[in-house]
Amino acid sequence: MNILTVSVRYYCTEEERIVDDFLDSVPVVHTTGEDFWTALEKIITVDFKISFKNCIGIGSDGASNMVGCHNSLWTRFKVAAPQALQLKCISHSYDLCVRKAMEHPGSMPSSLSKLLHAIPRWFGSSSIRQHNFEKISFVINQDNINSREPFQKFDETRWLARAKVVNGILIAYWELVAYFEAVEEGEANTVTKYDANEILSLLKDKRHFLFLTFLAPVVAEFEKINAYFQVIIIIIIIKIYISENAREQVSQVKRICFTFLEVALQELDKRIPSNWKTFTRMNSLTPEKVLSSDRCPFSSLPFLEFCEEKLEDIESQYRRVNQVDWLSYEPFNGKIPDPVGFYGIVRNYCVSGESCPNDLETDNKDDADEDLDHLLDDINLSLK
Structure with a gap:
């Protein structure tokens, strides 16, 4: 008997940090890509009501039934989440x-x-x-x-x-x-x-x-x-x-x-992922880069394909985020934290609607919350 174990990594807005959560382990009699996909699809969409469009990546071992180019779990996952990144087991690779x-x-x-x-x-x-x-x-x-x-x-x-x-x-x-x-x-x-x-x-x-x-x-x-x-x-x-x-x-x-x-x-x-360029562009999202005057153009940012419905609002926020004096903002205590801490505080700042000369707030605070959730709540699956 084979066991498919599914866990997720996501940004938790309540704890303001990246969290790894165990979802489920299910027995799989056969080990074809189709069998694994059937089990995974049920866990994600039926049991936990998660949309595959919010999944930005999947990690698994390097077996052909998991990551092969034909008739594997990955080929089926790619159809449900076209923009997802494939991450094979680092140790195995x-x-x-x-x-x-x-x-x-x-x-x-x-x-x-x-x-x-x-x-x-x-x-x-x-x-x-x-x-x-x-x-x-x-x-x-x-x-x-x-x-x-x-x-x-x-x-x-x-x-x-x-x-x-x-x-x-x-x-x-x-x-x-x-x-x-x-x-x-x-x-x-x-x-x-x-x-x-x-x-x-x-x-x-x-x-x-x-x-x-x-x-x-x-x-x-x-x-x-x-x-x-x-x-x-x-x-x-x-x-x-x-x-x-x-x-x-x-x-x-x-x-x-x-x-x-x-x-x-x-x-x-x-064994380098085919979409490795996305990883090289992730550096452009660090607080140092985002707040600098020579930051990269909005169109060059990674993961924009996950936010197509809200691109205009997100671009507006990106354009104004470096106009705020974040070092004077009380939660930062005069020091810019790591990316996870930074974007968590920025998210709360937008939602709170605080009055500042260069506010990031959109016309609708709920929209602002949802916009940033597109960037912060994407899910990365890990399978074993």
Whole structure:
């Protein structure tokens, strides 16, 4: 049995803040886009009497039945809310970018993946092995090794788990070399000795150390994608090991690392929402921009498509909003707050109808309330 969970994010006029509310969870026998849409439509329009025309976006995982271009939940949602934005699961999208970059031909070698799987599997099956490794690591580092976390399993289904796996092996890399050398020399069991020797061979290939050193900051900080920092790291590593590796091997490492970054960025580009320009224009709605003299034209503001019936009144309010001395307005206490706090107070100011030289009030206070509600009460759905 599958469960469709629906929650909404909206601006609450009573609390004057953005609120996340759980709506409902319903069982779904089949998982086609049509089945999900039928369940969602009932929750939104029948159970909670919400109009899809007020929905500005929908967030879900990246499964094809949810976000596919054909016959998915998204294709049906788009018909009901043509201007809505599609937001795929951020964690899943980034995980796919890294995974595909690692698996791409010409990127990271299969032997590296083998190493990432082999070490957690080796220690995960025996607490004695973990204990012996800690003793060797303590001798090398003279440190309290008990504070170090166990090697995490390299699992393809765990989002962004690669960073901990890569970093854990990288930190203990030379201790691992010493440990497996000891195992190879002292192990009597033929099968165990063979497995240890295979891991040791991978560890002694110093290219793997270079790959892990490159991957650690890239994978761990992929959301920031600090390309300059990554390039600096790779240059330093290559200078350190240039005397120990053949020049062709170093060039190969550089090409592979470059390919990884290139593929990761290509995959990231594929997952950027098609209407990403709307997000770039949202900066124009910050209080600093709206109140400045060089603010953007009204026609360039985002989300105007949701307010077509009230565009004239909203434009009039936008034209006059920077004519009010907001710093002198008592609720602000001499300081302009964040966008949510700012627009909440501006909304109350318009509704109250206070007498000011440059009032924002329209001829009808109820109309003013409704106009701003168009901008503040749009709903963003989140599905899991």
